[in-house]
Every structure is written in C-alpha cells, then in structure tokens.
Amino acid sequence: MLFVPMSISIKSLHITMESKMSALNEQALEYVAKYFKALAEPMRLKVLNALQDGEKNVSQLTQLSGGTQANVSKHLTLLAQYNLVKRESRGTNVYYRIADPSVYELCELVCGQIGKRMNLEEDIKKLFTATSQTN
Amino acid sequence: MLFVPMSISIKSLHITMESKMSALNEQALEYVAKYFKALAEPMRLKVLNALQDGEKNVSQLTQLSGGTQANVSKHLTLLAQYNLVKRESRGTNVYYRIADPSVYELCELVCGQIGKRMNLEEDIKKLFTATSQTN
DNA sequence: GCACTATATAACCATATAGTTATATAGTCA
DNA sequence: TGACTATATAACTATATGGTTATATAGTGC
Structure with a gap:
C-alpha cells in the first residue's frame, strides 16, 4: 500500500502525502x-x-x-x-x-464576496442607470 | 432616488430590484x-x-x-x-x-467539493503512482 | 423497416488569454 | 545628474474555447 494519508490542508492547497x-x-x-x-x-x-x-x-x-x-x-x-x-x-x-447543492454554496460565497468586496451594488446601480429608464 | 432595494437572492442569482x-x-x-x-x-x-x-x-x-x-x-x-x-x-x-481571507473559504469549499464529488483521492493516487516511485 | 423527435458531436471560425521578450516607468542612492 | 533595481506594460505568438451550422446517434411509434 503506497499512498495512505490523505489529509488535505485546504487553505494552502498543500496535500500532505508520503511523496513529492x-x-x-x-x-x-x-x-x-x-x-x-x-x-x-x-x-x-x-x-x-x-x-x-x-x-x-x-x-x-x-x-x-x-x-x-x-x-x-x-x-x-x-x-x-x-x-x-x-x-x-x-x-x-x-x-x-x-x-450537489453545494454548488450553490459556492455561488453564495462568491456572490457574498462580490457584494462585499467588489462593490457590486455600485456596479449594479450603474448598470441600471442604463437599463431602467423605461420603467 | 431610483434604485433602492438591493436584496440579493444569492442562490438563484436573482437580484430583486425595481427594474428589468x-x-x-x-x-x-x-x-x-x-x-x-x-x-x-x-x-x-x-x-x-x-x-x-x-x-x-x-x-x-x-x-x-x-x-x-x-x-x-x-x-x-x-x-x-x-x-x-x-x-x-x-x-x-x-x-x-x-x-480578504474569504478567498480561502472559497478554495476550501472547492477543494472540499473536489474531494467529495470529483474523486480527488482517486486522481491523486493515480498522479502519485506516476511521481512517487523515487521515494 | 420508416418517419419523427431529442440529444450529442464534428468541423469550423472568432475571440480571449497565458506566456514570452523587450522596453518603459519609477524609486533609490551615489 | 546617472547608474541601478524593481515593477509594469507593450507587442507578439500560440493555444484554448465559446458559439455556430450541419450532421450523427439513439429512442419511440407506426
């Protein structure tokens, strides 16, 4: 049995194994x-x-x-x-x-990040300035 | 004030606003x-x-x-x-x-998914079969 | 068998982009 | 100022891939 341990240090993307x-x-x-x-x-x-x-x-x-x-x-x-x-x-x-519903977790996280860190709201407002005049 | 509501239904990627x-x-x-x-x-x-x-x-x-x-x-x-x-x-x-450390949350989620749903372990074993002979 | 429908795939084009090399920009120090 | 170092950028090539059109495949029902 060559490769047993499989603990994945997610954060660093390092995978500890008995190998290179x-x-x-x-x-x-x-x-x-x-x-x-x-x-x-x-x-x-x-x-x-x-x-x-x-x-x-x-x-x-x-x-x-x-x-x-x-x-x-x-x-x-x-x-x-x-x-x-x-x-x-x-x-x-x-x-x-x-x-797998976790796909949506992923989107949730990304959208959350976008909302928080990429000023999505600002961008959305700008986008809407262009598209919502017909309302 | 044109665009007030900004609730983001993350899961569906729908964004409820007063517009198109x-x-x-x-x-x-x-x-x-x-x-x-x-x-x-x-x-x-x-x-x-x-x-x-x-x-x-x-x-x-x-x-x-x-x-x-x-x-x-x-x-x-x-x-x-x-x-x-x-x-x-x-x-x-x-x-x-x-x-933002949440970048790592993202990786964590993805790596978790990969481990769970994409048989990363299997793949890793295969990869290692090729690279670990020198150990 | 044949016709019909639903899905997948092949061939192709156009675009985007990762990587390279060479050069530009900008800060430091004499 | 000029030499030096660190970083960014421009120009370019090669590759990957999203979209299209046309065709193949496969299931159903006659």
Missing part, C-alpha cells in the same frame, strides 16, 4: 483551476441557475437559457464531466439535475 | 463568471497560495511561483483588479497581500 509535493501541488492547482473554470462561464451559470428548482431536460434548458441546442448540450456535457450536474436519460429525453 | 430583471441577471452572471475566471488559473492560485502566510513583493512571488517577472506581474495586476489582492508600494518594491 511540488508535482502534486502543481496537479492539484490545475485541478482546482479547472473546477473554477467550469463555473467561470455565464451560460453554464445560467444553466445551473435554471436547474435550481429541479431537473430539466435539454429542450427545457435550451429554452430557459436562450442558447442553441448544440451549445447548451456542449455546456451540459462539460458540467457533467465535472460532476456539477447528473445526467439521466428517460425515453428520448435526457434530464439533468444539480449533482 | 433579465438584463441585470445577464450582467450579474457575467460578473460572477468573471470572478470565477480570476480564480481559474493555476499560476494565480499559486500566487494566492504563496500569499497565504503574509504579504510578499513581486520578486518574492516570482521566485516562489517559478514564473517570470512579467507574467507574475500581469497576474498580480489582474488579481488586484478583482480585489483579490491588495497592492502597496514601499520604496522600489511593491507588496501584495490577500485582500
């Missing part, structure tokens, strides 16, 4: 980066958002997101690869659902 | 996506990681990250734009520090 650290950290960093990247796309966030109140099939997601079928399908495939959504075929439809 | 929702959601989604994108880069994660135990100047970060000065500087500029790090010139040096 540098290589693994490099790999771990890329792993984490890819995970963030999966979430770093408006259309994918939109799809995740649409799945918040339960599973939906590709047609529904295509409609809700306003994207094309091919594009939505591509994003769903990627999200499934990262285990952010679960895929289930039923008949000729394919239903997707959020794999 | 679709446009803003679009903007908000892009905002969140960009934030994730800032974190979706191994070198930037490495830099953030290096800053965990306190501020460092560009030379130090260049050394620690193993990148070139120009590249590290570019990433630092981007991180500063997203308020992930704070910049402070002292003499001819420029020191950077983590703007």
Whole structure:
C-alpha cells in the first residue's frame, strides 16, 4: 500500500502525502483551476441557475437559457464531466439535475464576496442607470 | 432616488430590484463568471497560495511561483483588479497581500467539493503512482 | 423497416488569454 | 545628474474555447 494519508490542508492547497509535493501541488492547482473554470462561464451559470428548482431536460434548458441546442448540450456535457450536474436519460429525453447543492454554496460565497468586496451594488446601480429608464 | 432595494437572492442569482430583471441577471452572471475566471488559473492560485502566510513583493512571488517577472506581474495586476489582492508600494518594491481571507473559504469549499464529488483521492493516487516511485 | 423527435458531436471560425521578450516607468542612492 | 533595481506594460505568438451550422446517434411509434 503506497499512498495512505490523505489529509488535505485546504487553505494552502498543500496535500500532505508520503511523496513529492511540488508535482502534486502543481496537479492539484490545475485541478482546482479547472473546477473554477467550469463555473467561470455565464451560460453554464445560467444553466445551473435554471436547474435550481429541479431537473430539466435539454429542450427545457435550451429554452430557459436562450442558447442553441448544440451549445447548451456542449455546456451540459462539460458540467457533467465535472460532476456539477447528473445526467439521466428517460425515453428520448435526457434530464439533468444539480449533482450537489453545494454548488450553490459556492455561488453564495462568491456572490457574498462580490457584494462585499467588489462593490457590486455600485456596479449594479450603474448598470441600471442604463437599463431602467423605461420603467 | 431610483434604485433602492438591493436584496440579493444569492442562490438563484436573482437580484430583486425595481427594474428589468433579465438584463441585470445577464450582467450579474457575467460578473460572477468573471470572478470565477480570476480564480481559474493555476499560476494565480499559486500566487494566492504563496500569499497565504503574509504579504510578499513581486520578486518574492516570482521566485516562489517559478514564473517570470512579467507574467507574475500581469497576474498580480489582474488579481488586484478583482480585489483579490491588495497592492502597496514601499520604496522600489511593491507588496501584495490577500485582500480578504474569504478567498480561502472559497478554495476550501472547492477543494472540499473536489474531494467529495470529483474523486480527488482517486486522481491523486493515480498522479502519485506516476511521481512517487523515487521515494 | 420508416418517419419523427431529442440529444450529442464534428468541423469550423472568432475571440480571449497565458506566456514570452523587450522596453518603459519609477524609486533609490551615489 | 546617472547608474541601478524593481515593477509594469507593450507587442507578439500560440493555444484554448465559446458559439455556430450541419450532421450523427439513439429512442419511440407506426
């Protein structure tokens, strides 16, 4: 048995194991980066958002997101690869659902940060100055 | 006073305001996506990681990250734009520090997710199979 | 079998960006 | 002032990827 210990020091992204650290950290960093990247796309966030109140099939997601079928399908495939959504075929439809509600924790944290630290409110006000004149 | 309410329903990324929702959601989604994108880069994660135990100047970060000065500087500029790090010139040096420890909460959540939902342990074992033979 | 529908994928284009090299900027000290 | 150091930036290349269109695949029902 070569590799037993698996305690992950989250904060530092160091992973204590009986082996070379540098290589693994490099790999771990890329792993984490890819995970963030999966979430770093408006259309994918939109799809995740649409799945918040339960599973939906590709047609529904295509409609809700306003994207094309091919594009939505591509994003769903990627999200499934990262285990952010679960895929289930039923008949000729394919239903997707959020794999884990913790995805929303993530968004919560990020949105919280944005609100607190990136002056989202200011930005929103600016955005609205441009779009809300019709009200 | 045009825009008062600012309650952000984080989970759904809906922002309740007295105005058009679709446009803003679009903007908000892009905002969140960009934030994730800032974190979706191994070198930037490495830099953030290096800053965990306190501020460092560009030379130090260049050394620690193993990148070139120009590249590290570019990433630092981007991180500063997203308020992930704070910049402070002292003499001819420029020191950077983590703007907010919540960045690590984010990593914690992501790493936790990865560990739980993406079989990081399995992957790590595989990675180590390749790199730890020299031990 | 065939027609029909739903989803996935291939091929392609356009854009964004990480990294490099070279240079500019700015602070320090003589 | 000029030499020196630290950092930022400009110009460029190469790569990755989001979106599109067209096509393939697969399930259903006749």
